[in-house]
Amino acid sequence: MSLHIVSESLPDSMPVNKAKAQPFIDSEVICLQDVGVRYRIPSERIHSFKEYAIRRLQRKLQMRDFWALQDINLSIQQGEAFGLIGNNGAGKSTLLKLVARVFRPTSGRVLVIGQVAPLLEFGAGFHPELTGRENIYLNGALLGFTRNEMEEKFQRIVDFAELWDFIDSPMRTYSSGMWARLGFASATDVQPDILLVDEVLSVGDEAFQRKSLARMESFRENGATIVLVSHSMDLIETMCRRAAWLDHGQIKAIGSAGEVIQAYREGQTNPG
Amino acid sequence: MNKISTAPVYDSARRVSPALEELKALFQYNNLVLQMVRRDILTRYKRSILGVAWTMLNPLGTTLVLAFVFSSVFGSTVNYAAYVLSGLIAWTFFSQATNACIVNLVWGGSLLRRIYVPRTVFAVSSMGTGLVNFTLSLVPLILVILVSGIPLTLNALLLPIPMLFLAMFALGVGLIVSNLAIFFADIAEMYAIVLTAWMYLSPVIYTIETLPPQYQQLLKLNPMYHLINLFRAVIYEGRTPTLNEFLISGGIALSTLLVGWLVFTKKSDEFAYRV
Numbered sequence: 382m383s384l385h386i387v388s389e390s391l392p393d394s395m396p397v398n399k400a401k402a403q404p405f406i407d408s409e410v411i412c413l414q415d416v417g418v419r420y421r422i423p424s425e426r427i428h429s430f431k432e433y434a435i436r437r438l439q440r441k442l443q444m445r446d447f448w449a450l451q452d453i454n455l456s457i458q459q460g461e462a463f464g465l466i467g468n469n470g471a472g473k474s475t476l477l478k479l480v481a482r483v484f485r486p487t488s489g490r491v492l493v494i495g496q497v498a499p500l501l502e503f504g505a506g507f508h509p510e511l512t513g514r515e516n517i518y519l520n521g522a523l524l525g526f527t528r529n530e531m532e533e534k535f536q537r538i539v540d541f542a543e544l545w546d547f548i549d550s551p552m553r554t555y556s557s558g559m560w561a562r563l564g565f566a567s568a569t570d571v572q573p574d575i576l577l578v579d580e581v582l583s584v585g586d587e588a589f590q591r592k593s594l595a596r597m598e599s600f601r602e603n604g605a606t607i608v609l610v611s612h613s614m615d616l617i618e619t620m621c622r623r624a625a626w627l628d629h630g631q632i633k634a635i636g637s638a639g640e641v642i643q644a645y646r647e648g649q650t651n652p653g
Numbered sequence: 654m655n656k657i658s659t660a661p662v663y664d665s666a667r668r669v670s671p672a673l674e675e676l677k678a679l680f681q682y683n684n685l686v687l688q689m690v691r692r693d694i695l696t697r698y699k700r701s702i703l704g705v706a707w708t709m710l711n712p713l714g715t716t717l718v719l720a721f722v723f724s725s726v727f728g729s730t731v732n733y734a735a736y737v738l739s740g741l742i743a744w745t746f747f748s749q750a751t752n753a754c755i756v757n758l759v760w761g762g763s764l765l766r767r768i769y770v771p772r773t774v775f776a777v778s779s780m781g782t783g784l785v786n787f788t789l790s791l792v793p794l795i796l797v798i799l800v801s802g803i804p805l806t807l808n809a810l811l812l813p814i815p816m817l818f819l820a821m822f823a824l825g826v827g828l829i830v831s832n833l834a835i836f837f838a839d840i841a842e843m844y845a846i847v848l849t850a851w852m853y854l855s856p857v858i859y860t861i862e863t864l865p866p867q868y869q870q871l872l873k874l875n876p877m878y879h880l881i882n883l884f885r886a887v888i889y890e891g892r893t894p895t896l897n898e899f900l901i902s903g904g905i906a907l908s909t910l911l912v913g914w915l916v917f918t919k920k921s922d923e924f925a926y927r928v
Contacts, residue, residue, distance in 0.1 A: 431839060492665070493662070495661065496660065506767075519688050519692065523768060525684075527684045574660055
């Protein structure tokens with residue numbers, strides 16, 4: 382217990398990058414206040430209306446509440462790379478989805494300022510039967526871009542993904558690495574204000590991993606905010622200045638990446 | 654560098670009206686609606702040799718069968734083939750478009766768990782695809798009308814109005830059923846049965862005059878009766894609809910759409926948890 386390394390808004394949350402001492406550095410772009418997310422799970426899964434109606438009549442409809450996140454207070458500054466660590470099911474992805482507007486909080490408040498690019502699951506919007514080219518356009522539309530913007534982006538996306546040879550083949554013929562490359566390339570073509578990355582850099586070969594890391598790094602230097610979920614402590618430590626450790630939907634520790642990782646590791650070896 | 658002041662702000666606590674926000678988001682994502690309609694049309698016609706022709710041949714074939722079977726029963730109806738076909742394509746639009754709402758939203762479910770898209774794009778793009786097919790099926794209708802010797806009047810130019818009303822009504826219904834289908838998987842099956850019954854309760858293959866008087870009044874409670882009639886008025890009867898007919902159909906369409914939109918947007922935040 383007592384691993385509360387809370388150092389919210391300490392001066393050390395300022396990016397080290399001296400060259401980028403820009404006026405907007407101190408502004409808060411992501412803010413979570415007392416946020417909770419509740420999943421309502423029927424104690425038995427009810428699939429059909431018939432079943433629902435019968436149970437409703439018998440008053441046997443029981444719901445089990447499960448709080449995926451509880452009492453989350455978090456504030457992330459512009460230009461910051463923030464890491465999220467924790468075991469599976471701790472609520473890391475749910476937290477990212479709150480910022481991405483996929484989920485609306487059950488309680489509390491989520492405030493996000495800026496254009497968000499979600500890299501939640503690579504190529505979530507890709508359709509296996511459509512070609513890479515068609516998918517880039519469809520995916521662009523899913524991310525809210527207009528057709529004209531996509532015409533302009535197309536070339537660059539395929540260049541970055543290095544997929545010119547396969548761009549007119551259906552995506553089902555792609556390897557998972559190619560799939561991931563196209564996903565990363567289309568989501569990060571234009572620098573977003575906020576980039577959400579969920580454990581996705583583990584796919585793709587090493588050369589592409591380096592390439593994507595370099596791109597994220599350059600986004601951050603240009604003032605983009607990055608929230609990174611990863612099980613790779615090395616990645617968190619190199620990329621992020623601050624981090625938070627989530628455990629069973631609650632923040633166990635928050636502070637500088639090094640300290641939080643240390644606390645997390647200690648928590649793993651001697652739980653409780 | 655006033656980046657922040659121009660950046661979009663999302664605040665989960667400040668929520669004026671989900672219905673209005675959804676409308677705004679839908680306009681922002683208009684390209685997505687276009688892309689989805691495009692995808693639907695492309696995938697539908699890519700595989701068949703006759704392609705677009707099927708959209709026109711299909712109602713034509715059905716009409717031939719119906720005209721042959723029922724002409725003895727409803728023989729008194731003038732130009733029965735044109736009567737059936739006009740009702741049939743309006744009905745087909747309605748049933749296909751509302752069904753597409755269910756299919757598209759359930760398909761889109763896996764997306765809704767991963768990224769943010771306005772939830773109504775699935776229903777709205779279903780209407781888009783439906784309207785394209787609807788417009789294509791006007792070709793065989795006009796053909797049959799000309800062959801039957803029905804004069805095509807200038808009133809046919811009013812066609813977009815009944816079509817718009819039908820689309821609004823279908824969107825309202827589609828939003829409600831697809832919303833239910835997210836929560837209960839068997840709604841799709843139930844809706845198929847409802848549609849069959851609904852079709853026979855609408856004057857698609859018969860005229861209202863063939864019914865006993867007491868049922869005629871009942872039939873007028875069916876919104877599709879008014880919508881189909883307005884459609885038939887301009888193309889089959891070739892007359893200008895009365896103001897009353899416009900108002901009733903428009904009122905039905907608008908109020909259904911409004912109710913559907915409100916119900917759907919009220920519930921749509923839960924979708925991500927459910928699908």
